Amino acid sequence: MSTLTISGRTPDVASSDEAAIAARARKRARQRKLAIWSARAFLAILIIGGWQLLTNAKIIDKFFWGQPSGIVTQLRDWINHGTQYGSIWLQIWITMKEALLGFVVGVIAGVVVGVTLGQNRFLADVVQPYIKIMNAIPRIVLGALFTVALGLGTTSKVLLAAVLVFFVVFFNAYQGVREVDQNLINNARVLGASKMQVTRNVVVPSALTWIIASLHVAFGFAIIGAIVGEFLGAQKGLGLVIATSQNNFNPDGVFAAMLIIAIVALTAEGIIGWLERRLLAWRPPSTVEIGGM
Amino acid sequence: MMVSTVARRAGAAQPIADGGGAPTPSAAGAAKIELTGVTKRFVSPTGTLHTAIRDVDLVVEPGQFCAIVGPTGCGKSTTLSLVSGLSRPSAGSVRVGGQEVDGIATGMSFMFQSDALLPWKTVLGNVAMGPRFQGMNKKEAESAAREWLRRVGLTGFEDHHPHQLSGGMRKRTSLAAALINGPSILLMDEPFGALDVQTKAIMSNELLGLWEQTRPSVIFITHDLEEAVALADKVVVMTVGPGTVKAVFDIDLPRPRGAVQEIRFDPRFLELHHQIWDSLREEVQRAYERTAKAPSSEEGRS
Numbered sequence: 001m002s003t004l005t006i007s008g009r010t011p012d013v014a015s016s017d018e019a020a021i022a023a024r025a026r027k028r029a030r031q032r033k034l035a036i037w038s039a040r041a042f043l044a045i046l047i048i049g050g051w052q053l054l055t056n057a058k059i060i061d062k063f064f065w066g067q068p069s070g071i072v073t074q075l076r077d078w079i080n081h082g083t084q085y086g087s088i089w090l091q092i093w094i095t096m097k098e099a100l101l102g103f104v105v106g107v108i109a110g111v112v113v114g115v116t117l118g119q120n121r122f123l124a125d126v127v128q129p130y131i132k133i134m135n136a137i138p139r140i141v142l143g144a145l146f147t148v149a150l151g152l153g154t155t156s157k158v159l160l161a162a163v164l165v166f167f168v169v170f171f172n173a174y175q176g177v178r179e180v181d182q183n184l185i186n187n188a189r190v191l192g193a194s195k196m197q198v199t200r201n202v203v204v205p206s207a208l209t210w211i212i213a214s215l216h217v218a219f220g221f222a223i224i225g226a227i228v229g230e231f232l233g234a235q236k237g238l239g240l241v242i243a244t245s246q247n248n249f250n251p252d253g254v255f256a257a258m259l260i261i262a263i264v265a266l267t268a269e270g271i272i273g274w275l276e277r278r279l280l281a282w283r284p285p286s287t288v289e290i291g292g293m
Numbered sequence: 294m295m296v297s298t299v300a301r302r303a304g305a306a307q308p309i310a311d312g313g314g315a316p317t318p319s320a321a322g323a324a325k326i327e328l329t330g331v332t333k334r335f336v337s338p339t340g341t342l343h344t345a346i347r348d349v350d351l352v353v354e355p356g357q358f359c360a361i362v363g364p365t366g367c368g369k370s371t372t373l374s375l376v377s378g379l380s381r382p383s384a385g386s387v388r389v390g391g392q393e394v395d396g397i398a399t400g401m402s403f404m405f406q407s408d409a410l411l412p413w414k415t416v417l418g419n420v421a422m423g424p425r426f427q428g429m430n431k432k433e434a435e436s437a438a439r440e441w442l443r444r445v446g447l448t449g450f451e452d453h454h455p456h457q458l459s460g461g462m463r464k465r466t467s468l469a470a471a472l473i474n475g476p477s478i479l480l481m482d483e484p485f486g487a488l489d490v491q492t493k494a495i496m497s498n499e500l501l502g503l504w505e506q507t508r509p510s511v512i513f514i515t516h517d518l519e520e521a522v523a524l525a526d527k528v529v530v531m532t533v534g535p536g537t538v539k540a541v542f543d544i545d546l547p548r549p550r551g552a553v554q555e556i557r558f559d560p561r562f563l564e565l566h567h568q569i570w571d572s573l574r575e576e577v578q579r580a581y582e583r584t585a586k587a588p589s590s591e592e593g594r595s
Contacts, residue, residue: 181407181409183405183407183409184409184411186374186377186379186403186409187403187405187409188422188426189379189397190377190379190397190401190402190403190480191402191403191422191423191426191427191470191474192399192423192426192427192474193426194426197426201411201422202411205411205413206411206413208413280413282412282413282414282454282456283412283413283456284456
C-alpha cells in the first residue's frame with residue numbers, strides 16, 4: 001500500500017520535471033537554429049559585400065571578376081529585355097529540356113544495362129574491361145564529336161548529357177544489384193517466383209536505394225552535359241549565353257548565368273529529394289533524414 | 294507491445310494444442326525426402342576444391358520433423374540447398390516425393406536465420422508474396438495473408454514495415470510467409486538462431502503448433518541440441534566437414550509436446566539429450582581444434 005502511494009506521487013514530480021527539461025531542450029534547439037541562420041546570413045553578407053567593396057575600391061578588377069551589383073543589373077536586363085538569342089526564359093527552358101531529356105535517357109539506359117549486367121555474371125565479365133576504359137575516357141570531350149556529327153541542335157546536347165548520366169547511374173545500379181541479399185532472392189525463388197518476378201519484386205527495389213542515391217549526382221552531370229554541349233556550339237541555351245558573355249569580356253554575364261543554373265539545379269535537387277523520400281518511405285526514418293539532407 | 298501480442302497469441306494457441314491433437318490432418322500434402330550417397334563439392338575461383346558434404350544418406354518421411362545438428366562448417370546448409378534445388382549434388386541422388394530434384398522444386402518454403410523479408414514491403418505484402426508468385430490475384434492473396442497473420446498473432450500489424458517490428462514479430466511474419474503456400478516441405482536453416490532465449494522458446498512453440506496443423510515434412514538445422522530434441526521426431530548428427538551423417542536418433546517423446554521449456558525436464562528428454570550429445574561432442578571438439586589450428590581458414594560455407 002505504501003509503495004502504491006509513493007509510486008502515485010513520484011510521477012507528478014517527475015512529469016513536471018520532465019516538462020521543464022523538455023521545454024529547456026526545445027528552447028536550446030530554437031536558439032541553436034537561430035544562431036546557425038544568423039551565422040549563415042552573416043557569411044553571405046561578408047562574401048558578397050566584401051566582393052562588392054573590394055571591386056569598388058579597385059583592389060579586385062571588376063573587368064575580370066565581375067561585381068555583385070553588375071550581376072544583378074545583368075539579370076534585370078535579361079529579364080526585362082531578353083538576351084540576344086531571345087528571352088532568358090527561353091534559354092533556361094532550352095537548357096533544361098536538354099538536361100532533362102539527357103537525364104531521362106541516361107537514367108533509363110543506366111538502370112537497364114546495370115540491372116542486366118548485375119544479374120548476368122558472364123556478360124559482366126566480358127564487358128568489364130571496356131566499361132573501365134570508357135569510364136577512364138574524359139567523356140566531356142565526346143561533346144566536340146557530337147556537335148560536329150549531330151549539329152547545333154538539341155540532339156548533340158541530349159546525347160552528351162545522357163552519356164555523362166549513364167555511367168553514374170550504371171555503376172550504382174550494377175553495384176546495387178550485386179549487393180542484393182542472396183537469401184532474399186533464394187527465398188523468392190523457392191516461393192515460386194519466376195526470373196522476371198525476382199527482378200521486379202526483389203532485385204530492382206533492393207537496388208533502388210543505390211540508384212536513387214546516384215540520381216543526385218546524375219542530375220548535376222546532366223546539366224553540365226547540356227551546358228558544355230551548348231558551350232561547344234549551339235543556337236540557343238544558357239551555355240551559349242555564357243560563351244557569348246565570355247567572348248564579350250562580360251564576367252557579370254557569366255556569373256549571372258551561373259546563378260540561374262544554380263537555382264535551377266537546386267530546385268531539381270529538391271524534387272529528387274522529394275522523390276527519394278516518397279520511393280524509399282519504407283526505410284527507417286533516420287536514414288531518410290540523412291538522405292534528405 | 295511485444296508482451297500484449299504474446300499474451301494474445303498464447304490464448305489463441307490453446308485450442309490448437311487441445312483440439313488439434315494427435316489425429317494429424319494426414320501427411321498427404323507432405324513429401325518424402327531422400328538423399329542417397331550425396332556429395333557436394335565447390336570449386337573456388339582459384340581452383341581449389343572444397344568438399345562440403347560426402348556420401349550423405351538421409352531419409353525424411355512425409356510429415357516428419359527432422360533436425361540436423363552438427364558443428365560449424367559441416368555442410369548443413371549445403372544439404373538444405375540441395376533439397377530445395379537451389380544447387381545440384383556433385384554425386385548421388387536427391388529425391389523429393391519420389392522424384393529426382395532438378396531445378397527449384399515447387400511446394401517448398403525456406404526460413405533462414407536472417408529473416409528473408411523484403412524491407413520495402415509491408416508485413417501484409419511480404420506474407421502475400423508467396424501466393425502472388427503462384428499467380429493468385431492481389432485481393433485473394435491479401436486476404437489469405439491476413440488469415441495467416443491472424444494465426445501467428447500479428448493482426449493489426451499488416452501495414453507495418455519489417456524494421457518497425459521486434460525480432461520475434463519478424464520471425465512470425467517469416468513463418469506466416471513460409472507456410473502460406475501450404476508447402477509440403479519446410480526447410481529451416483537455424484531460423485531462431487538470432488533470437489534471445491525467451492523469444493526462441495516462444496517461437497518454437499508457435500512453430501510446433503502450426504506444424505501440427507499442416508504437417509509438412511521439415512528439415513530443421515540448428516546448433517542448439519536442446520531445441521533439436523524438443524522439436525524433432527528425428528535428430529541427425531553430422532560429422533565435421535566434409536560432413537556426413539554420423540548417427541540418427543529417433544525422438545520418441547509423445548506429441549503434442551506442449552511447451553518446449555517444460556519438456557526439457559522430462560527424464561526421457563534428458564536421456565536422449567545425453568545420448569546425442571555424446572555423439573555430437575566429439576565432432577564439436579574436432580571442429581574446434583581445426584579452427585584453432587588454422588585461424589584464418591574458410592568458414593563461410595557451413
